Amino acid sequence: MSITEEIRRRRTFAIISHPDAGKTTLTEKLLLYGGAVQLAGSVTARKNQRATTSDWMELEKKRGISISSTVLQFDYDGYRLNLLDTPGHKDFSEDTYRVLTAVDAVVMVIDSAKGIEPQTRKLFEVCRQRGVPIFTFMNKCDRPMKNPLELIDELERVLGIGAFPVNWPIGNGPEFQGIYDRQTKTMHTFERVVGGKYRAPVTVGGLHDPAVRGSLSDAEFARTLEELEMLELAGETFDDAAVLAGKTTPVFFGSGVNNFGVQLLLDGFLKHSPAPKSRVMGGIEIAPENPAFSGFIFKIQANMDPKHRDRIAFIRVCSGKFDRDMTVHHSRSEKKVRLSSSHKLFGNERETVDEAFPGDVIGLVGHDSFGIGDTLTTDPKILYKEIPRFTPEAFSYLHNPNTGKYKQFRQGLDQLLQEGVIQALYLRNSSIKTPLLAAVGPLQFEVVQFRLKSEYGAESRLEAAPWNVVRWLPTDITEDALDGLSLPTGARLAYDLGKNPVILFQNEWSANYFNETNRNTPLSALPVQTVRE
Ligand SMILES: Nc1nc2c(ncn2[C@@H]2O[C@H](COP(=O)(O)OP(=O)(O)OP(=O)(O)O)[C@@H](O)[C@H]2O)c(=O)[nH]1
Ligand SMILES: [Mg+2]
16 A cells, blocks of 8 residues: 555544543444454443443543543554543543644544533634634433524534534433434434443334334424424535535434444544645645654553553554654654654553554654654654643642652652643752652642552652642743742742743732732743753
8 A cells, every 4th residue: 555545544533522421431342343343342431341442541441531632543444443431521622632633633522411511612712723624412302402503503502513413312311212314314313222231133124114113103203304404405415525614513412332323423523524634834834645654642651551661652553654763853852863763552551563554543662852842853844732731720748758759759759740730840049858759730630649559569648738820930040040039929940851941829919919019020821842851
């Protein structure tokens, strides 16, 4: 296959939404329908039940929520899919936002009973800014849901995006019969299978087929016909250009847990979603067909496999061809490195991969110098600056209560910091060597503590710190100038891990006060982006 054909068959996408809308469940069902697993697992797996492939972390299984994004690569119908399941909780949004830099499209999952929830809205905004095409899955149609017309209207009204219903739910909640495909004008009725482990049997027929109509009451049926007629009268057709421009979202209905509508979503998505495109960096356009290999690291994860206690750097290939053992330029160290240990990823499973093409996400092992945001390329002129940064809003000291285990504690914490699970700050002129953790949300503290214990055998104790706001100082500020600053009550100077000076404030008001009284020392909510920090 030529490189162009390889690029054309790649689909790299993330599943996003507010917590609990059903992303991981849908991911598992896409794997089932994509032939990548034979038996679907469950997020709420009990004894004798399989857990999902993407929530593989111990804490995820325990809590039934996703904490870390997962990469799943598989082949289906001639396509090579790189699917990324993301956590919905806002405390983990740093991870989710990094994933959004690595994908070419997203599937936005909506709980049909709830409509558009706050976190979905935020993630949608990021996708819109990046111009990422959005496909919508209205999930949980097996439960009493909002009126489908209302749901469509909400997309247009709340998110300001055009919505094109590709299919339509027939019956609502307990009466839910299946889905009417507006494109082929066929009705897909489903049967429930216990636990949704296997593909659901489907009957395809015309809308008026008595078998297809099932147990729908006359009133319910008449209402559905009316809705469908209204949609037809609106006269819209599937507009690929509008979808690719992010102006319209194709809408699919279904129920992930019951396997309803998953096949229609998968096939519809593959048909209409984009293959990898050019990326524009510093005014230069880098096409995927560019002969130079290039990609950037958007995620690092340690201890994915208890058998191999190592860390994997996830790279999104953007151009050229990756060959195992190739030598590339590493942006941060400005050194040449040989990439000998490369893997394709499927949850926490991995397999050596010899080549990869634009769109692929692969895992690289054995490079401690790699950090999030780094570019790897055979053309040192290419430099990606994709990774967003977040302002921490929660601060806590992390104590090691067990001096005998200092080594495990320190090593574990250093690894987790490198993964970007959390940030750390060090107070200036302080004898306290206890790390001060800085998080976007407090659940990140819990993850650090849990992983320190389970992966490194290190206990830890949190102590609330008295600050709530951090601001970065200009990077070129001198130590003397820092000595000369007069800080509001309770504020402290500190450094981030890149040795950039920051001020910790007790509250927003105090930060604003400093800003107004120190016009020559502008503060910023994020470190000034230096690629080689
Ligand atoms: N009734 C019903 N429940 C569903 C459906 N899909 C998922 N659920 C349930 O909704 C809950 C959350 O599902 P998850 O797949 O973990 O949701 P998520 O979006 O991955 O959650 P986070 O990753 O934590 O943000 C679980 O209890 C699922 O069983 C559905 O189609 N119908
Ligand atoms: Mg999940």
